[in-house]
Amino acid sequence: MHVRDLLGESVVGMLARPVRSALTTLGTVLGITTLVITLGVAATAGNQIVGRFDELVATAITVEVPESPQAPLVEWTAIDRLTRLRGVESAAAVAESKDGANVFVRSNDIVDPTRVTTQSLSVLAATTGLPEAARGRMVAGRFYDVGHIRRRDRVAVIGDQAAKMLGVTRLDRAPAIFIGKHAYTVIGILGDLRRERNLSTAVLVPPTVGRQFGLRDVTRVLVNTSLGAAGLITRQAPAALSPGSGDMLQVVAPPSPTRARDKAQDDVNALFLILGLVSLVVGAVGIANVTLVTVMERVPEIGLRRALGAARRHIAAQFLLESTLIGLTGGVIGAALGIVTVVAVSAAKQWTPLLDLRLAVGAPVAGAVVGLLAGLYPALRAARMEPVDALR
Amino acid sequence: MPEPVISLVDVGREFPAQPPVRALDGVTLRVDRGDYLAIVGPSGSGKSTLLNVLGLLDRPSSGSYRLDGTETTTLRDGARTRLRGDRIGFVFQAFHLLSHRSVVENVMLAEIYRRQGRRGRRERALAALERVGLGHRTGFPPDRLSGGERQRTAIARALMGEPSLLLCDEPTGNLDSRNTEAVLDLFDELRGQGLTIVVITHEQEVSRRAGRRVRITDGVLVEE
Ligand SMILES: Nc1ncnc2c1ncn2[C@@H]1O[C@H](COP(=O)(O)OP(=O)(O)OP(=O)(O)O)[C@@H](O)[C@H]1O
Ligand SMILES: [Mg+2]
Numbered sequence: 001m002h003v004r005d006l007l008g009e010s011v012v013g014m015l016a017r018p019v020r021s022a023l024t025t026l027g028t029v030l031g032i033t034t035l036v037i038t039l040g041v042a043a044t045a046g047n048q049i050v051g052r053f054d055e056l057v058a059t060a061i062t063v064e065v066p067e068s069p070q071a072p073l074v075e076w077t078a079i080d081r082l083t084r085l086r087g088v089e090s091a092a093a094v095a096e097s098k099d100g101a102n103v104f105v106r107s108n109d110i111v112d113p114t115r116v117t118t119q120s121l122s123v124l125a126a127t128t129g130l131p132e133a134a135r136g137r138m139v140a141g142r143f144y145d146v147g148h149i150r151r152r153d154r155v156a157v158i159g160d161q162a163a164k165m166l167g168v169t170r171l172d173r174a175p176a177i178f179i180g181k182h183a184y185t186v187i188g189i190l191g192d193l194r195r196e197r198n199l200s201t202a203v204l205v206p207p208t209v210g211r212q213f214g215l216r217d218v219t220r221v222l223v224n225t226s227l228g229a230a231g232l233i234t235r236q237a238p239a240a241l242s243p244g245s246g247d248m249l250q251v252v253a254p255p256s257p258t259r260a261r262d263k264a265q266d267d268v269n270a271l272f273l274i275l276g277l278v279s280l281v282v283g284a285v286g287i288a289n290v291t292l293v294t295v296m297e298r299v300p301e302i303g304l305r306r307a308l309g310a311a312r313r314h315i316a317a318q319f320l321l322e323s324t325l326i327g328l329t330g331g332v333i334g335a336a337l338g339i340v341t342v343v344a345v346s347a348a349k350q351w352t353p354l355l356d357l358r359l360a361v362g363a364p365v366a367g368a369v370v371g372l373l374a375g376l377y378p379a380l381r382a383a384r385m386e387p388v389d390a391l392r
Numbered sequence: 393m394p395e396p397v398i399s400l401v402d403v404g405r406e407f408p409a410q411p412p413v414r415a416l417d418g419v420t421l422r423v424d425r426g427d428y429l430a431i432v433g434p435s436g437s438g439k440s441t442l443l444n445v446l447g448l449l450d451r452p453s454s455g456s457y458r459l460d461g462t463e464t465t466t467l468r469d470g471a472r473t474r475l476r477g478d479r480i481g482f483v484f485q486a487f488h489l490l491s492h493r494s495v496v497e498n499v500m501l502a503e504i505y506r507r508q509g510r511r512g513r514r515e516r517a518l519a520a521l522e523r524v525g526l527g528h529r530t531g532f533p534p535d536r537l538s539g540g541e542r543q544r545t546a547i548a549r550a551l552m553g554e555p556s557l558l559l560c561d562e563p564t565g566n567l568d569s570r571n572t573e574a575v576l577d578l579f580d581e582l583r584g585q586g587l588t589i590v591v592i593t594h595e596q597e598v599s600r601r602a603g604r605r606v607r608i609t610d611g612v613l614v615e616e
Contacts, residue, residue, distance in 0.1 A: 005504040016492040304488040307449060309477015309505040309553075311470055387449040391484065 001314050010321035017294075021326055024290045027283025028330025028367050029337065034276035036338025036363050037345075042269050044346050044354040057254050059089070059230055060195060063221040063237055064250040072217035073248055074241045076207050079127050079221065082240045087229030092133035093221050095125040095207065099214035105203055106178040107166040119165045123179060123203045125210025133222040134196040141171040141188030149206040156184040159200035160191035179203065179213070196222065230254055280370055283330060287374035291323045295382045302382055303390030316383035323375025324368050331367015335360060395461040397557055397588045398423035398446060403455035405441050405611075415441040416452065417611040425556070428583045429590045430602035438611040439592045440561060446590060447559045448476040460556060477505050481550030485562035487542045489534040495545050496521065496530040502552035520548040524578055540571025547578065551587075558582070560591045564598055576601050 014021050065074045079093045100123040107117055131143050140163075144155050156177060158168065168175050168186055176183045184205065193200055207215070221241060225233045234253040238246030295302070302315055339355060346353035398421060405416035415438040423429055431439050444450035445457065448464060457464050460479060464472060481502075489498050499517040521530055524544040534542055543563060550558055564572040576598060583589055583603075591598060599605050605616045 001505055002510055004510065009504070012492065300486070300488055301490060304484075304490075305501075305505070306473070307447065307476065307482045308502050308549075309473060311473045311505070314505060388444050391449065391488075 001310075001317075006314070006317055006321060009318050010325055013294075013318065013322050014325050020290060020294075021329075024287055024326050025283075025330035025333065027279060027286040028327055028370055029283075029334045031276050031279030031281075031283050031370075032331050032334025032363050032367050033337045033341070034272060034279055035366070036335055036359060037341050038269055038272035038276060039359055040338060040342035040353070040355060041345055043356060043359075044342060044351050059225045059227055060254055061223040061225060061230060061234055061237065062252040063223065063241060064252065065217070065219050065221065065241075066248060066250070067217070067219075068248075073245055074218040074221065076127065076218060078218075078241045079129065082221070082223065082237060083129065085233060085236055085240055087225050087233050089224045089226055090129050090132035091221060091223045092129040093127045093207075093218040094130070095210055095215040095217060096122070096219050097214045100124060100210075103179060103203075103213065105162075105166065107168055107175065117165070117167055119162070121162055121165070121201060121203050122198075123205060123210070123213050123215070124199070125207040125213075125215040126204050127207065130199075130204065130222075131190055133224060134190075134193050134199055135224065136190050136193035136195075136199070139189050139191035141186070143188050143190070144206050149208050152208045153206070154182065154184045154209060155187045155206065157188040157190055157204045158186055159193075159202050159204075160189055161200040162203060163189045165201070177203070179205075182212075184209075195224075280366070283327075284370045284374040287323050287326055287371055288377060291319060291326075291375050291378040292381065294322075295319060295378045298382075299385065299390050302385055303387055303392075306385075306387035306390060312383040315385075316379040319379040319382050320372065320375045323378070324371040327371015327374065328364055328368035330371070331364035334367060335363035338363065394425065396422050396424050396458075397427070397460060398590075399456075399458040400445075401456045403445060403452045403457060405438075405445060405450070406453045414611050416445065416613075419455070419608075419611075419613045421606065421613060423557075423588060423590065425588055426583065426586050427588050428579065428603040430599040430605045431590065431592045431608060432594060432599050432605060432616075433608035435594075437608045439608055441611075442608065442613075443559055443561050443590070443592055446557075447480050447482060448472045478553070479556050481553065481555035481558045483543070483546050483550050483558065483560040483563045485565045487534070487546045487566075489542060489545060489549075491533065491535055493533075494530065495526065495532050495534065495537070498534060498545060499549045499552055502549045506553060517548075517552060520552045521545070523551060524548045525574070538571065539566050539568070540574055543567060543571070543575055544578065547575070551582070556588060558587055558589045560589070562592055562594075564593065564595060569597075572597065 074093065076093060079091055082088060082091050102120045103123045105119050105121045128143060128145055128149070131138055139160055143157055144153070148155050156179070158166065166177060168189070171186060175186050177186055190204070191200065223233060223237060230253060234251050237251055238249045242249060305315060339360060342355065343353045400419050400421040403416055403419040404414065407413040407415055419442065431442065433439050441450065445452050452465060459475065462475065464475065467475065490501065493501070496514065496517050499520055500513050503513050503516070518527070518530060521527055524547050526541060526544050526548060529537060529541060534545065537545065564575055567575065579589055580601065591602060593599055607614050607616050
């Protein structure tokens with residue numbers, strides 16, 4: 001039997017009852033559509049999360065420096081070595097202590113001497129790279145520089161919230177604040193923090209000044225890396241900060257981006273995948289059922305074909321191909337619907353749709369396989385029929 | 393002496409039942425090339441059973457059946473199917489035309505299980521339809537044909553593969569006298585062209601025009 005004859009017979013057999021065939025494909029259409037949407041949207045959304053959301057989180061590293069009774073684990077100057085590493089965009093060393101956590105800070109407003117505010121704020125010492133390291137910006141004035149640190153100038157930079165609390169609004173008259181007994185000149189206000197937001201209520205002083213508040217040693221280092229360099233810097237930072245005892249430092253690295261993404265989506269995806277697979281099974285049962293009915297309706301036709309010289313395998317092949325074609329049709333329609341939906345969802349969310357070619361090709365194939373499996377039993381029944389019985 | 397088309401020797405066919413049915417009992421029959429044989433007998437006598445055995449649709453329980461010199465009772469299913477497709481044309485009382493295909497497509501169906509190529513198939517089918525006088529109805533769906541035309545379509549399909557044996561079970565059973573006449577004329581003509589024809593019938597008219605007549609009663613065959 002010629003392959004084209006076999007194909008022709010199957011196509012005609014399928015098209016002979018177009019409505020029934022169309023209805024039979026429904027289950028497969030539903031299943032394949034669900035699968036394509038689930039996989040397609042997952043791939044597209046996953047791509048978006050890596051590109052947008054992860055950028056902030058995935059590049060932030062924090063190094064916690066434990067207290068050491070002997071020499072400090074991390075020298076203030078070590079931050080320069082760290083900044084020189086490839087992949088480090090910005091870094092700053094910070095000293096925090098319990099003593100500095102609640103310090104009475106008072107502003108002395110010359111314009112309105114009656115209004116004297118005292119606030120309990122935390123005081124920290126930090127290196128000059130802090131505004132970048134905390135991903136903020138100077139909303140007024142400037143941050144202190146190396147010169148201030150070397151000269152031990154009594155200067156301070158305050159967070160924008162702290163400035164509000166203290167009533168410091170303008171810097172052109174060099175306002176002073178009292179930390180404890182001593183007066184400090186406020187030279188800048190730090191705001192728009194996207195990392196370490198608690199710094200907005202803090203007072204920052206040069207490390208050389210901080211000793212007076214018990215802020216002697218570095219307790220924390222903030223690092224920002226370029227995208228993708230987080231893993232490398234996580235490994236290199238301890239040695240750069242503290243050659244010799246780097247393993248005593250605790251590096252808090254961002255979670256690996258792929259895992260962060262997968263975890264978030266796994267549960268939902270599994271649910272929809274199961275739903276799609278269940279639809280496919282239902283579709284397969286539907287195809288099997290209808291094909292069986294078709295076989296029973298066409299018993300005389302089977303007898304005729306046997307009389308015309310059709311072998312059992314020809315009969316089996318014809319019905320198997322018919323059910324496979326129905327499955328394939330369902331797969332093609334399902335894949336098309338699924339892809340259109342993925343594109344539509346992407347457009348609505350302004351994502352770039354990510355369509356895997358394997359998915360576009362695999363979905364119709366999966367539909368065909370469903371049809372093939374569903375047709376096995378009916379085709380076997382048709383082939384096993386004896387010609388005499390079929391013609392009776 | 394040339395090899396006969398059909399050679400049955402002591403063929404029996406039993407159906408397992410309580411008690412077992414002996415539908416054919418010791419049937420011996422020889423049909424030569426160009427013979428036109430009518431099988432007559434009362435209802436339930438075993439005519440269809442005999443035709444199924446002759447058409448390789450059924451296996452005898454005992455005895456020997458040689459078709460064109462080939463012993464068929466020992467053949468495997470595949471070989472019997474091939475022999476059936478190559479040598480035998482069937483005309484059924486119920487026509488068995490596929491309703492979703494045109495007349496010519498129904499006739500073409502006879503060739504798709506053969507080794508013959510696809511080329512010229514439509515032309516051969518049209519020629520077969522011409523032969524049975526249906527050249528003007530080739531594009532019709534079968535359900536718009538008259539009974540006689542349907543039967544002639546079935547005959548054209550049977551002739552399509554140029555069989556050496558044409559087996560007909562009540563070919564005129566559903567036809568009026570005029571259509572019966574047309575089909576019988578066609579059989580005469582085909583026989584004149586050298587085709588071997590075996591016809592089951594219970595109609596006087598049909599058996600009268602056959603060259604040879606055998607009667608079967610309770611599975612026993614007697615030449616008349
Ligand atoms: N598969 C079967 N199982 C049991 N008995 C059967 C079977 N097929 C046929 N028979 C019996 O064999 C006998 C012969 O049947 P067959 O169909 O050959 O009769 P027939 O001569 O063609 O009759 P009719 O003229 O009514 O068509 C009948 O008694 C029938 O009941
Ligand atoms: Mg009968």
